[in-house]
Amino acid sequence: MDLSSVTLPLVVALSVLLFLRRHNNRRSYSLANLPGPKSRSWWRGNFGEALNSDAWKFHEQLLKEYGQIARIDGFMGDKQLLIFDPKAMHHVLVKDATMYEGTSVTDNALIIGKGLSGITGNAHRKQRKALNPVFSIAHMRDMVPIFWEVVDKLESGLSAKFTNDRSSSQPQEIEMLSWMSRTALELIGQAGLGYSFDNLSAEAEAHPYPGIIKQLHITGGRMWFVRNYVLQWALKIGTPSFRRRVLDMIPWKDGHHMRDMSDYSWEMSKQIYDGKKKALAEGDEAVAQQVGKGKDIMGILMRLNTEEEHDSENKLDEDEVVGQMAILVFAAMDTTSGALARILYLLAAHPEVQDKLRREILEVRSENKHISYDQLVSDLPYLDAICRETLRLFPPLPHVFRYALQDTVLPLSTPITGNDGTPITELHVPKDTRIMISILNSNRNPAIWGPDALEWKPERWLSPLPNEVVEAHIPGVYSHLYGAFFSLMLTIWRLNILAFRMTFNAGRRSCIGFKFSQLEMILSMLVAEFEFSPSQKDVFWQMNSITMPALEGNRQAPQLPLIVNKI
Numbered sequence: 001m002d003l004s005s006v007t008l009p010l011v012v013a014l015s016v017l018l019f020l021r022r023h024n025n026r027r028s029y030s031l032a033n034l035p036g037p038k039s040r041s042w043w044r045g046n047f048g049e050a051l052n053s054d055a056w057k058f059h060e061q062l063l064k065e066y067g068q069i070a071r072i073d074g075f076m077g078d079k080q081l082l083i084f085d086p087k088a089m090h091h092v093l094v095k096d097a098t099m100y101e102g103t104s105v106t107d108n109a110l111i112i113g114k115g116l117s118g119i120t121g122n123a124h125r126k127q128r129k130a131l132n133p134v135f136s137i138a139h140m141r142d143m144v145p146i147f148w149e150v151v152d153k154l155e156s157g158l159s160a161k162f163t164n165d166r167s168s169s170q171p172q173e174i175e176m177l178s179w180m181s182r183t184a185l186e187l188i189g190q191a192g193l194g195y196s197f198d199n200l201s202a203e204a205e206a207h208p209y210p211g212i213i214k215q216l217h218i219t220g221g222r223m224w225f226v227r228n229y230v231l232q233w234a235l236k237i238g239t240p241s242f243r244r245r246v247l248d249m250i251p252w253k254d255g256h257h258m259r260d261m262s263d264y265s266w267e268m269s270k271q272i273y274d275g276k277k278k279a280l281a282e283g284d285e286a287v288a289q290q291v292g293k294g295k296d297i298m299g300i301l302m303r304l305n306t307e308e309e310h311d312s313e314n315k316l317d318e319d320e321v322v323g324q325m326a327i328l329v330f331a332a333m334d335t336t337s338g339a340l341a342r343i344l345y346l347l348a349a350h351p352e353v354q355d356k357l358r359r360e361i362l363e364v365r366s367e368n369k370h371i372s373y374d375q376l377v378s379d380l381p382y383l384d385a386i387c388r389e390t391l392r393l394f395p396p397l398p399h400v401f402r403y404a405l406q407d408t409v410l411p412l413s414t415p416i417t418g419n420d421g422t423p424i425t426e427l428h429v430p431k432d433t434r435i436m437i438s439i440l441n442s443n444r445n446p447a448i449w450g451p452d453a454l455e456w457k458p459e460r461w462l463s464p465l466p467n468e469v470v471e472a473h474i475p476g477v478y479s480h481l482y483g484a485f486f487s488l489m490l491t492i493w494r495l496n497i498l499a500f501r502m503t504f505n506a507g508r509r510s511c512i513g514f515k516f517s518q519l520e521m522i523l524s525m526l527v528a529e530f531e532f533s534p535s536q537k538d539v540f541w542q543m544n545s546i547t548m549p550a551l552e553g554n555r556q557a558p559q560l561p562l563i564v565n566k567i
Contacts, residue, residue, distance in 0.1 A: 031079040031433070033418040036071030037062065044225075045073030050082075050436070051224055053542035053555060059398070063441045069416050069427070072436065075229050080434040081427070084442035087413035088427075090475045092402055092435060100402040100435070129314065141373050142295050146191050148370045151525050153200040154183045158530065160202040162566045171565040173535050176344055177549060177558055180337040181210035183522060185329065187336070192328045194296035195272045209268065213334055214548065214558050216261045219254050221544045226255075228434070269325035273318070276302055298325055334546045335396040340522060341549055341560045343390050345539065346456060348532040348562050353458065357382055361524045369528070376520050383520055385461035392449075393456050396546050398440040404433045413472070414447075448472045531565040 037058075039045045049058040050072060062070055068085035083089060092100050158179065161172060182198050185207060189197040197207040220227065237243065247255055279286040280302060287294040294303070301324065305316050316324075347354040360382045364375055371380075410427040418424050429435075446453040448468050452460075526532075538552045539560060548558040 031071050031081065031427075031430075033420055033422075033424070034069065034071035034079075034081075034427070035066055035416070035419055036073075036082075037066070039073035039077070042077065043075070045075060045077065047072075047074060047224065051221070053221070053544055054540075055398075055543045056541075059438065059440055059543075062438070063444060067416060068414060068441075068445070068447075069412060069424075074434060075225065078434070080436065081410075081429070082436045082438055083410075084438040084445060085412050085414060086442075086448075086472045086474045088410050089437060089442065090473065091410055092437065094475050096408060099405055099408050101405055102400070102402060139295075139300070143191050144373050146295070147187065147521050150183065150186050150190055150200070151521050153186070154179065154522065155525050155529055157200040157202050158526075158564070159566060161564075171531075171533070171563050173561050174564045175559050176532075176562050176564070177337065177341045177560040178206060178210070180340040180344075180522075180560075181214070181333060182206050184333045184336040184340070185210050188328055188332045190296065192297045192332070193272050193325055194276060194290050194294070194299045208264075209329065210333060210337070212261050212264055213330060216258065216265075216330075217334060217545050217548070218556065219257050219261070223254055223258065265326050265330065266322070269322045269329075272298075272325055273302075273322050280306060297328065334548070336519065338396045338546055338548055339387075339391060340519060342394050342396075342541075342547075343386060343523060344526070344532055344562060345534075345549065345560060346390060347386075347527070348534045350456075351533065353386070354527065354532065357386060358527050361528045365524065365528055369525070371521070371524055376524075380520065380524070381462060382458065383523060385458040387519060387523075388461050389456060389458040392443045393454070394541075394547065395439045395443055398438070398543055398547060400437050400439065402435045402437065404429050404431050404435070407431050442474060448474070529567055531567055533563045533565075535561040535563050537561050 037046055037049075041048055046058075049055060062082060068083065069088065070082045072080050072082050074080045083092070158174070161174060179200075182200055186196065186198045186200060189195045197209060198204065234243065238246075244259075247259060276290070276299060279290050284294075287299065290299070294300070298321070301316075302321060305321065347357070360380060364371055364379050408429050410429050412425055412427065415423045415425045443449075444453050448466075450466055450468070539549050540552050540555065542548050542550055542555060542558070549560040550556075550558050551561075
């Protein structure tokens with residue numbers, strides 16, 4: 001055997017490991033006094049417990065034993081922070097946001113493109129400025145008919161499952177997650193991209209896009225080490241075409257799978273972009289013939305972009321616009337479908353809540369089944385409470401990550417006791433420290449939400465919230481505005497925030513699409529027209545990058561079977 005063939009790779013690998021080990025020592029010393037769980041692995045630290053699909057008990061343990069700040073171990077003993085202290089979150093996400101950056105920006109740029117989640121600094125501010133006009137209340141009202149058109153197609157598709165079946169009068173087991181995914185894709189397709197992906201008929205095959213995005217989340221979860229520790233160094237080697245050739249040659253199934261899914265997303269977005277660009281060039285009549293009739297998000301963005309001067313600093317280039325299309329689908333579809341699936345799952349398990357909600361909806365729908373925007377906002381308090389409570393207790397995105405761009409100090413709202421017994425009122429955070437911000441535990445913190453924080457109680461939103469919630473000043477999108485509407489990464493939900501918790505993130509990377517209300521439109525139709533109850537199959541909710549239901553024994557195929565009866 002030629003030892004030289006293995007010596008060089010071995011030397012390179014050992015050099016990288018030694019560099020990372022030395023790079024981690026400073027942070028390890030600075031954070032060593034913080035309490036935290038014992039590391040289970042020198043190689044993976046606590047990540048094997050914190051980031052796997054069954055991490056619920058680990059995060060519950062952190063909540064009970066360590067409070068709002070804890071030290072967790074990353075790769076090779078790399079000391080990291082897990083936080084849900086309100087003041088600390090406010091500084092990371094809002095007040096000192098320029099001192100921290102999202103850890104997923106690099107891989108988002110590679111996988112999805114140069115949309116909002118894949119850029120930083122001035123480019124990020126420019127894109128937010130370009131997108132802000134399409135999320136006005138006036139534009140929201142204009143899109144309501146588009147939303148109802150999609151919801152009507154969903155109703156027809158589900159109803160056909162009963163009329164086309166010989167036992168149509170009997171309840172049926174229906175896999176509802178796939179229907180919610182198809183609906184979410186069609187909603188963002190028509191309202192966001194001006195494109196129809198799916199007619200939502202019972203006979204039609206689902207568009208491949210939803211399945212690709214779900215597998216992208218699952219595959220990305222398996223690649224946590226590469227994404228967090230290798231990618232930032234690999235991107236400094238050679239040109240993009242060189243790195244692509246290297247990836248093609250490496251026998252790496254997950255890497256090839258991620259490459260293929262990224263290619264599909266880009267090509268799909270580019271196809272839609274080219275069609276819209278052609279219609280804009282042909283004039284208003286051609287635009288009016290398109291899905292959305294030019295009132296969709298990207299249609300408005302592209303029209304505004306063409307009106308900018310050629311050399312304007314506000315003008316987006318083609319890659320940026322195509323990247324926005326990809327992020328609209330990527331960010332909105334699974335978070336929306338997952339939230340809808342969770343609410344249906346809970347309503348099926350709580351028939352008394354489902355019945356009460358149905359009575360409220362039927363009363364509002366008595367004059368017109370297409371509930372108006374104003375009615376959605378003001379006349380469905382119980383539906384609103386159910387949505388808010390579900391997303392509080394079961395946030396689709398359980399945590400987000402940041403890393404410190406410089407040495408900084410993180411103040412705490414509640415002092416903690418260090419391992420040496422001394423009180424800690426602020427943390428000295430070294431540059432490059434990674435921070436896991438626990439949305440899940442922020443939303444379940446009994447010190448803020450009370451002793452029943454782990455219970456699903458929609459009624460808590462029908463009366464004034466406890467003073468502890470208001471006084472905590474938990475950061476959230478426009479948290480100073482009572483009655484604001486918002487969503488996660490252009491996700492299309494409506495919630496009412498009052499000193500809100502972290503479900504929808506905060507600060508300069510918070511959800512720009514915060515005025516949509518499709519979720520409530522979909523639920524108002526589903527609960528009015530159908531009755532849901534649990535199936536006999538064991539459903540397990542996976543804590544991946546986005547929580548999704550699956551069946552025990554088949555976790556690679558997200559699904560939610562429910563017993564459905566046509567009313």
